[in-house]
Amino acid sequence: MRTAVLLLILLPPMVAQDLCKESKDGFKVRLSIKTALGDKAYEWNKSEMFLFQSTLAFAMRIHANRSNQETNYNIANILVCNDTQRVSFVFVVTSPDDPTQPIPKEQVERAVRLSKHRINNAFLLSDMTLEFVGIPPTLAAPIKYDTPPWLIVFGVVMGAVAVGIMALLMSTVSKRRRAKDKAAGFAEEDGGIVKENGTSLSSLKGKDGVYNQAFSSDERFTQL
């Protein structure tokens, strides 16, 4: 009688250990707490393990909720073994209805990938420092821009340069026009004005007189 009671008490954990060690549906987990947190690192102990088991049960519940399945996962359904100094261990998830039946690997993988962010945050770790061996992390989606930022900067610079060229060409054109007007102005001075003796008072621009090119020493026109 006593042996039967003893067996009954000791059997489940023994079975559980066997399930964890031999199951092919288990995943190895590795935590690098010191690397991630340095001085603020916490000790890995049974309480932290408890947190892990509960977080994983939470992840399984969320996943099951999504696919409208049974969601009674509990801490007892997360079996942990092969605990090492590295802080790495193997876990297996068992079905809430039948504790001897492990959940298939793919389902566990999907559940973990879905809630990886929550699991990371529970332990203040990241994808690099909390590894599930065999489950690739879901990388952050690349930011999508409507207009790539480089095009915006390019547009700004191109606009500034275009304005510069316009200004330059305008000043060239106006300079040419002024030079042409100056040259044409001397030729047309006498046209349309009443002349007396070949000159007209109004053609004399004030007391400064008229610029006579023949006597200028402007280098522009006399060159050897």
Next chain:
Amino acid sequence: MSKEARPSWDSPMQFVLACVSYAVGLGNVWRFPYLCQMHGGGGFLIPYLLMLVLEGIPLFCMELAIGQKMRLGSIGAWTAISPYLGGLGIASVVTSMYLCLYYNVINAWSFWYLFHSFQSVLPWAECPVNSNRTGYLEECEVASPTQYFFYRETLNISSSIDENGGIHMGQALCLLLAWIIVYLFIVRGVKSTGMVVYFTATFPYVVLIIYLIRGVTLHGAWNGVKYLFTPKLEQLANPQTWINAATQIFFSLGLGFGSLIAFASYNHHNNNFERQAVVVSLINSGTSVFASIVTFAIYGFKATFNYESCLERMRLLLLNTFDLSEETISVENVSSWISHLNYTHPERFAAIASKIEECSLEAELDTAVEGTGLAFIVYSEAIKNMPLSQLWSVLYFIMLLLLGMGSMLGNVTAIITPLGDLEFLSRRLSNETINGLVCLLCLLLGFGFTSRSGNYYFTIFNEYAATFSLLFIVLIEVISVCYIYGLRRFEKDIEDMLGHRPNWYWKLMWAVVSPVLLISLFIFYIINYIQGGTPTYQAWDKHLGKSVVKEYPVYGQVFIVLLLMSSVSCVPLSALYAFCRRKQRGAPVPQQTLGTLSSDM
């Protein structure tokens, strides 16, 4: 005739800054540090400075003297020296044209990187994720993010020169921008160029000083600087060191392109070019040394970062394989743990033996890179690891742009000055139009470099278009000035301009030392080319994630030969043409009086 007087620089300072801006270019930043590293660190300065004195300063001064005396671009100046030498000027213009074509592509890349620096995460800092977000793109995994960004996103390079593809639109836009800016700088000739060089000559130094301060305060920078300055004097026995020193001085000063002649042609007759030549050459060499200190500080930082990452990877590998607690192995005792674990657990160790890497700081520092690889891959990798990397990235690429644009000013001036001097062109078109047409032509031809195999053609141009032809041009230049024009006449011209004759140093260098050096360099190049066998190039293999060596196809080799011959052959062909025209005219034309243009033009 109402021809305007030749425009001139507003002050001698503008001329000096223009020469500095032209001579101090990308080569000072990405070629000199590489040569220093290859040829024994600090010891390389000995052949470098020796060559500067023997060949650099005298040839620089000679080109300035010619330009200032003749007051014409390269074609007119050489025709004035001797009617048969007009081809020398044409060869200079052709070589400058080739240089302009491919040099501005580098500026386009600098623009591309500069514009991409305005993002919260630099695009070359991380690999892009693959379609189902489980990992990174394969090409980026095998290479590195910076290499991936350069070869795939910037160039979209094909796997060999045969495979062509479309034009990369982003590159084409950046090239368009680069050429518009160049046009803006040179549109009014020296009037506009003179304003711009105040900025392009001085601002790179501001950035270099900022980078020097940032560089030496980086973790591990001292390793790099120490590596640079420990001289390995045994390298001096290697003849390659001396040859590389001579060629570096030669190309760094930008001799033979006609830019110096063009710049000097806008000087006043009595400008003291002798002193300016010495000043500019020394500034150029000093900048090279300064830039290599900055480069090696950054190398040291990058090498230390990689070394420490390697140690960290090994540490994690050991921890994970042997399930040890994190505190047992630290970064410092990784190597002792490796040997210990190999001894105690040989079987388990053998399982991971293939993943164990030798982490060596020396090996990281030894990886010498030059050229575009240094500027766009190595430097960007170092920058992405700095704090505030966007700021440093923007500063760095602005500096590259200024250096490149400053050199472009000289390159384009070397083309437009002789073209502007040609009577039949300047009569029909205004200067602005000629300048615009040159820029437009170079832009259209430059679009070829933005295609998928464009980088391979870029490499052809970079290695062959300007190297051999320049040696030939400058050799003929120095021989014709000393022996055809006559050293005595040249001395008299200089006395006329400066008020005193050149002393024995100049005469000795011009007449004897420089020609001998140039002839030996010339012969060395020919021997090297023949001995090298089929020319090869580095092609990017996207599956391996690194460059592989391939041989040029036949049409590639023909193209190389055409490039070389097209500029070099201008000299004999033009001399022949002048000779035939003379014979046609009958009586031989008397020796040219100084300062008048030959009527053949």
